[in-house]
Amino acid sequence: MPTYAAPTRDFAFVLHDVLKVDQSDIPGYAELEADFTNAVLEEAGKLASEVLAPLNRVGDQEGCVLENGTVRTPEAFKPAFEQVKAGGWTGLDCDPDYGGQGMPLVLNTAVGEIFVSANMAFNMYWGLTHGAYSTIHAHGTDQQKATYLPKMVSCDWTGTMNLTEPHCGTDLGLMRSKAEPQDDGSYRITGQKIFISAGEHDLAENIIHLVLAKAPGGGEGTKGVSLFIVPKFLVNDDGSLGERNGVSCGALEEKMGIHGNSTCVMNYDGATGYLLGELHKGMSAMFTMMNEARLGVGLQGMSQAEAAYQNAVIYAKDRLQGRAVTGAENPDGPADPLIVHPDVRRSLMDQKSFIEGARAFGLWSATLLDRAHKMDDADAEGLVSLLTPVIKGFCTDKGFESAVLAQQVYGGHGYIEEWGMSQFVRDARIAMIYEGANGVQALDLVGRKLTSDSGKHVMAFFDLVKSFIKENEADAALKEGFLDPLKKASKDLQAAGMYFMQHGMKNPNAALAGSYDFMHLFGHVCLGLMWARMAKAAQDALASGTGDAAFYETKIATGRYYMARHLPATGMHLARIESGADPVMALDAGQF
Incomplete structure (x- = not known):
């Protein structure tokens, strides 16, 4: 049976080394000191590994049953749900006026990843409740809020x-x-x-x-x-x-x-x-819930990838198959472990570099939402609105791809249900579909978000990237491995946007035919920015002296992999976009 352990060390790195949350001016962030966030995430991780993860396969096998109009969930779900409620996890970032704990969204996002990785289907019972709570909180009357919210915060x-x-x-x-x-x-x-x-x-x-x-x-x-x-x-x-x-x-x-x-x-x-x-x-009110759900679904894609990756690493280190081409690395055994083989390493590095980049992307986006909601910051609201279809579409596409890669590490055993890898793949697949299929996310990005407020928010994103590069270009190590690739990728993104401006008005299909590639191009640039920021934080930690040098060195090496092996995909996506609509629209409907 698969296992799961919360990546608390990585959360600490992103929250405190990269985002420096406790130094932020966002209300409530001063409380997010490392000791506090670590304690919360350790407790969430304990609940996830000991209670929720063991029920993941149980839920998959038992499923739900409709009997006389009532749906019976898997037998062990009810006591586990009561345990989650008793810990106050369902109201972590909810309004204290209605029984919530009032913590920032960024902390709830980290906790949410842990619970989704452990048991995605189970987490949905209170994850969706949070979205409904947010919608009533934003649009309800005082009476409606008083009637429904306390019970929804507690998940009664x-x-x-x-x-x-x-x-x-x-x-x-x-x-x-x-x-x-x-x-x-x-x-x-x-x-x-x-x-x-x-x-x-x-x-x-x-x-x-x-x-x-x-x-x-x-x-x-x-x-x-x-x-x-x-x-x-x-x-x-x-x-x-x-x-x-x-x-x-x-x-x-x-x-x-x-x-x-x-x-x-x-x-x-x-x-x-x-x-x-x-x-x-009603649509404007419902978008409160839909936008929150889309961010949550992006988290689901990455979270399933994390769970699958953890188990693939364990298997790759244990499973003996063949010999390393450079000489036996397990000479006392009949074969070497899978992890010695370059193609297995490539697969694991693909997964690791995506997951860690996407985690930083999601947590950074949560800080933008906190800034927007707690400080009425319209610029932060506009930027995260622009990024929402990228988070949902790119992170779920790549999350599913990563889960498949993890399954592949197992070879034939990955296709056998008892090993559990099939479930991660099957569960991750829905994230690409619901809350707006990813093709719709791409259309929303290009058709609405890109031109929102006369392009103000996408220009703000470009300025953010340019500013980071300019501030750090004197750092030779950072420049070669991170800033130069990021600059090139950002230019590809700008060129794609320019293509849409020049051709989209005359032929809307020219923009829409390239929308999916644009979403992925944008996603790669976002993760490139996150990896550049993480590399800088890791270098700073090493320069200041740390007892955890191996962690930071690993982080830099993983980031270099992403910049060298994945970020160049922006050039491919740009070439596809600039091929225009003709290759896509060449056939009549009857020719398919």
Whole structure:
């Protein structure tokens, strides 16, 4: 059975050596001293390795069962869920006014990676609740917040997001779910939603569904969509649970992965719903949850890669196969371990360099969100909005790719279920699809985010890269291995953006045909920037004297690998983009 250990040393490096969180001016960051963050992450790691990770395969094998309208989760999930709740983990960064601990998002992001790596399907029950909490917190009335948030922070009640319908996924303008106003100010919700994660289960006493539906007078398309709170059980004025609402689970989807999470078809048969936010402006309210979910899904991609990588390293060191071409390295044994072979090293380095770069990328992005929310910083908000489709799309594509590489290390055993590598691959695959398939993320990046505020935010990103290079170009070691490759990659990204400006207006397909490559090009530049920053931090630590020299030397070597072996892909992506739309659109539909 696979194992998992939280990479607490690496978290400490990113948080304190690279991001220097406790020196930041962001409110609440002064509390994030190394001793404190290490203690939190060690406790999260202990829970993850001892409780959650052993249930990962259990959840995959048992799955969820629908019986008489109730979904039964894997048997051991309920006591584990109570243990997570008792530790206060579900409200780590939530508002203290509603029972949360008020910690910064960046710490919750690190803890979230640990829990997702240990058991992705299980984590989703409270991960989605956090998104629903955030949406009500941002758009709800005082009464709605008082009614729902304390129970959602504690996860006595969980939450969901209901967008997709059988006939429409991304194109929510085709939505058919209806909301009819009632005399008491509530709405009667009718329709069907599909692919609803944690839509029905036995872990919480109530489930608070956030449902998109069309109310009268809103017009066609998404402009007519409103957002509603639809609880599984109605809530009485005194906060107690009332009668069962008209919402039920009609079926469970049989999925490729995340079997431990209940993915439901939800039927709304005249259910009572309460308007959340403004009438006919449900999409803007729902984007609060969707954007948070997209960042979380990016984290899922990297987290599954981390879990798979840890086990691949163990296997590569233990499994004896062949001899090193330069001479036996295990002369007393019948063969050398797999890890002596260059191609196995290449695979492991691919995984390691992506994971560590993506971890830094995710934590840095969390600091931008903290700055945006805690300081009303519009520039930080704009930058993280630009980066959101990159985090979601690039990190899940590469996370899945890394999980496959880890599986490959096992050879034939990687294809056998008892070794557990198949589950990491299957679970990672969904992250490329839900919360907006990655092709949609690429279209959003090029079609909306790139030109947002007249390109202000992408220019700010370029300035950030240029400033880092300029500030450190006198460092010869950093310049050769990190700054020069980063400068070239950044120029490729700027050239791609210029191509879109020159050709996209005349032929929109010229931009959209290159959008996926642009998303990956952007992702590589982001990880290149993270590796340059990490290399500088590691060099500074070595120069100041440290008892952990091996860690920092390993970090620099891993970063050099990424800059030498992965960052040059920006040139390939630029060449594809500049080939334009003609190769993509050459065939008529009938020729496929």
